[in-house]
Amino acid sequence: MEIQNYCGTSRIAGCSFSVYPMADRFKEIILEALRTVDTSKVWIETDDVTTLVRGRIPHVFDVTSAIFLAAAKDGHHVVFNGTYSIGCPGDSTGDVYMAEDETKLNLPNVKDIKLETASKFSLYPLGGGNYMDTIYSQIGNMRSHGITVSKSHYSTRLDGNSIDVFEGLEHVFTETENSGSSHTVMTVTMSANSPSAKGGIK
Amino acid sequence: MEIQNYCGTSRIAGCSFSVYPMADRFKEIILEALRTVDTSKVWIETDDVTTLVRGRIPHVFDVTSAIFLAAAKDGHHVVFNGTYSIGCPGDSTGDVYMAEDETKLNLPNVKDIKLETASKFSLYPLGGGNYMDTIYSQIGNMRSHGITVSKSHYSTRLDGNSIDVFEGLEHVFTETENSGSSHTVMTVTMSANSPSAKGGIK
Numbered sequence: 001m002e003i004q005n006y007c008g009t010s011r012i013a014g015c016s017f018s019v020y021p022m023a024d025r026f027k028e029i030i031l032e033a034l035r036t037v038d039t040s041k042v043w044i045e046t047d048d049v050t051t052l053v054r055g056r057i058p059h060v061f062d063v064t065s066a067i068f069l070a071a072a073k074d075g076h077h078v079v080f081n082g083t084y085s086i087g088c089p090g091d092s093t094g095d096v097y098m099a100e101d102e103t104k105l106n107l108p109n110v111k112d113i114k115l116e117t118a119s120k121f122s123l124y125p126l127g128g129g130n131y132m133d134t135i136y137s138q139i140g141n142m143r144s145h146g147i148t149v150s151k152s153h154y155s156t157r158l159d160g161n162s163i164d165v166f167e168g169l170e171h172v173f174t175e176t177e178n179s180g181s182s183h184t185v186m187t188v189t190m191s192a193n194s195p196s197a198k199g200g201i202k
Numbered sequence: 203m204e205i206q207n208y209c210g211t212s213r214i215a216g217c218s219f220s221v222y223p224m225a226d227r228f229k230e231i232i233l234e235a236l237r238t239v240d241t242s243k244v245w246i247e248t249d250d251v252t253t254l255v256r257g258r259i260p261h262v263f264d265v266t267s268a269i270f271l272a273a274a275k276d277g278h279h280v281v282f283n284g285t286y287s288i289g290c291p292g293d294s295t296g297d298v299y300m301a302e303d304e305t306k307l308n309l310p311n312v313k314d315i316k317l318e319t320a321s322k323f324s325l326y327p328l329g330g331g332n333y334m335d336t337i338y339s340q341i342g343n344m345r346s347h348g349i350t351v352s353k354s355h356y357s358t359r360l361d362g363n364s365i366d367v368f369e370g371l372e373h374v375f376t377e378t379e380n381s382g383s384s385h386t387v388m389t390v391t392m393s394a395n396s397p398s399a400k401g402g403i404k
């Protein structure tokens with residue numbers, strides 16, 4: 001439970017996430033997606049509720065986005081739900097992965113996949129910091145990359161190409177962290193190929 | 203985006219949630235579930251990413267738990283993902299529902315459904331308050347109601363009967379609010395009938 005008042009000093013990031021293929025073959029779709037993704041730069045553990053990846057921010061986003069894209073690229077209605085977290089609770093089981101460089105292992109395989117998605121995200125800077133200007137400038141960056149940004153209840157809605165949206169989310173998360181927030185949490189729900197979506201595959 | 207530093211005074215609660223049936227018939231399963239649930243005591247709006255319900259805390263939990271149980275009771279692998287929120291941002295579109303009494307409309311229909319589930323939840327008290335004792339006593343209450351509580355990365359894991367887990371989550375959320383937290387957020391992922399679950403339908 002994230003109820004600690006005092007955080008450790010480890011700056012390892014994590015994402016607790018799931019990918020939901022709305023299909024009878026859901027299990028095969030997830031297993032096939034996991035097989036295509038290189039997870040060697042992150043600590044990864046899957047149980048019956050969620051998958052957790054931990055490591056440096058670029059690799060946490062690289063692996064989560066690549067798994068979602070691998071599951072969604074064939075046209076099934078697939079939803080990604082993840083909570084990105086950095087700064088608390090401090091533990092050390094994944095710290096060895098902090099020595100990795102910043103070269104993303106999966107981006108070359110997924111960067112050309114065009115997939116229209118609808119997302120909602122919420123950012124919870126739990127540890128102070130001077131993040132407001134940061135967030136507004138990152139939202140502006142997203143718009144300049146063709147993402148439609150709108151306000152939703154309790155969240156911000158993003159409509160656009162999946163990998164571009166993940167890139168925008170990574171920038172928001174990274175810059176909030178850089179602004180001095182000692183504990184940052186970001187929740188993301190991303191939907192692809194929804195039958196009720198405007199730009200979805202019919 | 204939940205980045206406001208100053209909150210309104212409205213104590214309306216909300217839950218932004220989705221129910222994911224891992225089945226080709228996902229759309230029918232969701233629509234059928236929505237049809238069986240009485241939503242007359244909450245403000246409710248569905249788009250292509252999430253459904254939002256807003257109102258008094260008991261009804262927000264009543265409606266979200268009933269929709270999940272209706273979708274999962276026939277044995278499909280179904281996951282609920284929701285973010286419960288109270289205290290911020292303040293807006294008034296659902297305030298008329300704050301006049302409702304506390305009698306839950308759907309509980310009589312779902313209270314006898316036995317459904318083993320695995321959940322993870324995280325609690326983010328964003329607005330101060332004296333919540334630590336509250337949380338520990340609520341966790342103790344859950345254990346006394348037969349729920350297995352364990353620590354997970356970034357979250358607390360709960361294994362038990364769905365409606366009992368929802369009841370426990372409602373108590374944690376309500377008591378955190380009562381403890382003086384001006385803005386409380388709780389994320390919940392609940393999985394039923396997972397093929398990889400210990401107690402799931404095989």
Ligand SMILES: [Ca+2]
Pocket residue numbers: 081082083187188283284285389390
């Ligand atoms: Ca969530």
